[in-house]
Amino acid sequence: MGNKLSPLLANVFMSDFEVDLEKERLFPRVWWRYVDDIFATVKERHLAQTLELLNSEHTSIKFTVEKESEGKLPFLDLTITRKEDNSVKFSVYRKPTSTNRYITCDSNHYGSQKQAAFHSMAHRLYSIPMEIEDFEAERKKIHEAADLNGYDEEFVNKILRKHERKRHRRNATTLEPEKEEIKRISLPFFPKLTNTIQNDLKQHGFRTAYKSNHTLKDLLCSLKDKIPRDEMSGIYEIPCKSCPAIYIGQTRRKFKVRLKEHKNAVDNDRPNESSVAVHSKENNHVIDWDNAKLKKCVRKPSHLNAWESMFIETAEKPLMNEDDAPITSALFQLTKQKII
Ligand SMILES: [Zn+2]
Structure with a gap:
């Protein structure tokens, strides 16, 4: 999956693959695919046969199976849980090895870089249709992650409110907000200098993005041989x-x-x-x-x-x-x- 074209090619290939298999009697009735990750429902007694069918279609494609455990199955960044009435509910999946470590509050990064991980969590919180307990549990986890990385409550609340407002807007109208064309410039980040340049660029309609120029790797060593x-x-x-x-x-x-x-x-x-x-x-x-x-x-x-x-x-x-x-x-x- 290293090449930029890989997801596109994988999609084209898999779509073709599915067209061939869909006619088969054993093809799962629920088949949700994201690039090469698939969520499918298969009766336990048909599992071996279904897997054999899928694996017989193409020599280079080998499917492996992860079965639900106690009615739960992780898929992408979701945990899908089967309820008693056989309907499903969603919650956020975190790897058991997840440390909840993000850019810490005292790190020398630009504000938006520090917020990025929390924006992504907030986006997920408001986009995944969750039941109220799962929603509250996830919100609590976001607050815990913020706390662990040294941010105060208001930092997270501000981000959450922003996403909540976005969701309200989405629910209130089907009109898309007008988007102005954004021109972006990437700059190295030096706290004072960058802020001044950013304000000047803003007046000319440019938004700035920052790259950190103080990575541990930069400080410790250069891995490549130095070119004269x-x-x-x-x-x-x-x-x-x-x-x-x-x-x-x-x-x-x-x-x-x-x-x-x-x-x-x-x-x-x-x-x-x-x-x-x-x-x-x-x-x-x-x-x-x-x-x-x-x-x-x-x-x-x-x-x-x-x-x-x-x-x-x-x-x-x-x-x-x-x-x-x-x-x-x-x-x-x-x-x-x-x-x-
Ligand atoms: Zn001269």
Whole structure:
């Protein structure tokens, strides 16, 4: 299930599989499937035969069975309980190994990240049709989880009220709420800086999402072998030895390969291949190859133009660059003010 396409392919395959089997006498009358998890009702005496039928359909599909125990059976994140009148009721299923540990209150995460797990629990609480005792028991468990992770009651109540209001709205009308198109930007989280940038971006219609940049893994070790900086791609700077000018460029290949091309263009007097060669030739200046450096490693090709533009727009030295930055935006100036 690692590939993004896997669930889709599994669905296509299983639908086809079901069409073939549905005609069979032994095919279960209740068959609820989510991707490759199936809830089915089969008479105990037909179980072995039904399983054989299902497993005979395709060599690579092998079904295993988990039977109900004391009238209960977990399915996805539900516990399905058979009642005396043979109807079923639902409650929330938690793995016996669940520790109820989420992002703790004192952790250095953005508020919405801390709320996420509780929003998901609240959503489940209000979306699963539960009987009142199960509903109350689940609500209690959410409060316990919050307490265990250091949150006060109001933190959870606020989230629960939000979902309750949503449910009321859903019950009151079949109209969908108008949704404005949301543009999102992902930023690393630094408590003060990020909040300021977030407010500025909000005025331009952007919502921000945060990624934590302080994982334990980041702090303790880097699991990959470190790639030498001059063998990485990204944004680089080449200074002039004879004047303060610098050249800022981007490369999708290794920095040292691109640097060599600039050097060859200068050495062999080919100004049409490099703005650095133009600067050197026109001014008769010497280029400071030793201090050329990769300013920013960029892994995502789609980010190259933005980073290059940011360095060009915020450069404090004159530029040798003959072309403008690929992206022009006043936002780059803003970023400069906030960082400094
Ligand atoms: Zn110069």
